[in-house]
Amino acid sequence: MSQVKNCFNLNDFRVLAKKRLPRMIYDYLEGGADDEVTLTRNESRFSKIQLMPRVLRDVSNIDLSTTVLGQKVDLPVLLSPTGQTRMFHHTGEPAVARAAAKAGTVYSLSSVSSTSIEDVAAITDGLKWFQIYVWRDREVIKEFMDRCRVAGYNALCLTVDLPVHGNRERDLRNRLTFPTSLAPKVVADILSHPQWLYHYMTNPKINISNVKDSKNARLSHGGNLIDYISNQLDSAVDWDDAAWMIEHWNGPFLIKGIVNAEDAKRAVEIGASGIIVSNHGGRQLDYMPPTIEVLPEIVKAVAGRAEILLDSGVRRGTDVVKALALGASAVMIGRPYLYALAAGGEAGVDRMFELLRAEIMRDMALLGCTKISDLTSDFIR
Ligand SMILES: Cc1cc2nc3c(=O)[nH]c(=O)nc-3n(C[C@H](O)[C@H](O)[C@H](O)COP(=O)(O)O)c2cc1C
Numbered sequence: 001m002s003q004v005k006n007c008f009n010l011n012d013f014r015v016l017a018k019k020r021l022p023r024m025i026y027d028y029l030e031g032g033a034d035d036e037v038t039l040t041r042n043e044s045r046f047s048k049i050q051l052m053p054r055v056l057r058d059v060s061n062i063d064l065s066t067t068v069l070g071q072k073v074d075l076p077v078l079l080s081p082t083g084q085t086r087m088f089h090h091t092g093e094p095a096v097a098r099a100a101a102k103a104g105t106v107y108s109l110s111s112v113s114s115t116s117i118e119d120v121a122a123i124t125d126g127l128k129w130f131q132i133y134v135w136r137d138r139e140v141i142k143e144f145m146d147r148c149r150v151a152g153y154n155a156l157c158l159t160v161d162l163p164v165h166g167n168r169e170r171d172l173r174n175r176l177t178f179p180t181s182l183a184p185k186v187v188a189d190i191l192s193h194p195q196w197l198y199h200y201m202t203n204p205k206i207n208i209s210n211v212k213d214s215k216n217a218r219l220s221h222g223g224n225l226i227d228y229i230s231n232q233l234d235s236a237v238d239w240d241d242a243a244w245m246i247e248h249w250n251g252p253f254l255i256k257g258i259v260n261a262e263d264a265k266r267a268v269e270i271g272a273s274g275i276i277v278s279n280h281g282g283r284q285l286d287y288m289p290p291t292i293e294v295l296p297e298i299v300k301a302v303a304g305r306a307e308i309l310l311d312s313g314v315r316r317g318t319d320v321v322k323a324l325a326l327g328a329s330a331v332m333i334g335r336p337y338l339y340a341l342a343a344g345g346e347a348g349v350d351r352m353f354e355l356l357r358a359e360i361m362r363d364m365a366l367l368g369c370t371k372i373s374d375l376t377s378d379f380i381r
Helices: 010-020 023-030 037-046 092-103 117-123 138-151 169-173 184-191 194-202 225-232 239-249 261-269 291-302 317-325 335-367
Strands: 066-068 071-073 077-079 107-109 128-132 155-159 253-258 274-277 307-310 330-333
Touching: 010 023, 010 335, 023 169, 023 184, 023 335, 037 291, 037 317, 077 092, 077 107, 077 335, 092 107, 092 117, 092 335, 107 117, 117 128, 117 138, 128 138, 138 239, 155 239, 184 194, 239 253, 253 261, 261 274, 261 291, 274 291, 291 307, 291 317, 317 330, 317 335, 330 335
Parallel strands: 077 330, 107 128, 128 155, 155 253, 253 274, 274 307, 307 330
Antiparallel strands: 066 071
16 A cells, blocks of 8 residues: 555556556556557647746635536546456445545446446445446346436436447457456466455456346346347447437436547537547547547537536646646546556555646646636647
């Protein structure tokens, strides 16, 4: 645990996570699609943007709180959904959700999480969103929505950039399968990480909990959850399906995975309350543009009719202020909190929030801003 005290930026957690996790698990976390061009550019594109501070302004009191979909958050950094979190640390989704609640921000639970909708709701009364796909089996979708309503989730987030799985070659090379294969390479990898193996063996089996607990999932293929999910991915999904979900949910609804201004307009037209500008962290279509590059076009197209968030490549307080200055209400992060979790469990995620908060506070002071609404494109050069 004390090692996370020696982390001074988000990349430091990545280095620790790489040591702690079997190679195939780390690569699953870290990897992107094809040649990982989008993955790399997501981060490097932020570094092309310069900040232009204003001086001699009183910055003795800085407030990082803001509202997202009408909900107050203490920090403009929310957590993106990531599946199967218990693979990275045995404490999994509950640890991350608790840390997010302490930081006063939103935790988004993935449809393919290793902890169920209800179990996450039971451990935190912090802000919670649920990420959903349009699966073939609409009864399961309706059931998920009903379960979220009962469990008190604040918003639903539909991921639209996954009509098929991206090509992640690290996973192919590492023979990553669920359940884990016993190929010699895999066994050697796992045995060289005894602490991870110990927790893996002594904790309940990792499952796709929402499906496992589902009343409506018709588990064919001998009850194999992975086969079930693969079969459920419906590449025929279109805007009518998204509109159907918005109508059925009848509450705050975000569409995640938009990079095109025309799609953003369409999302507004069908009633989305928010858009998450995302390329899935470079894990889906390689050569998609970095999200920070397309953000201004989307902000212009949406013209205030829906809330705009951004993820993919946010690693620094300066990345956060750049995205906010270019029109995002808040940003979201995926890998960084998984690195922090792998590095030190809940204490790791707490430390990550502490560092991010300190970075954003310092950056705001140096820019001459005291509140989130001060951040405008005037600070971008
Ligand atoms: C290990 C991992 C699992 C993910 N699982 C999901 C998921 O289940 N649903 C989803 O909509 N996005 C998923 N994502 C994408 C994230 O929500 C997010 O868009 C992405 O991580 C943002 O980029 P960043 O990692 O550079 O912050 C996953 C990302 C990672 C790294």
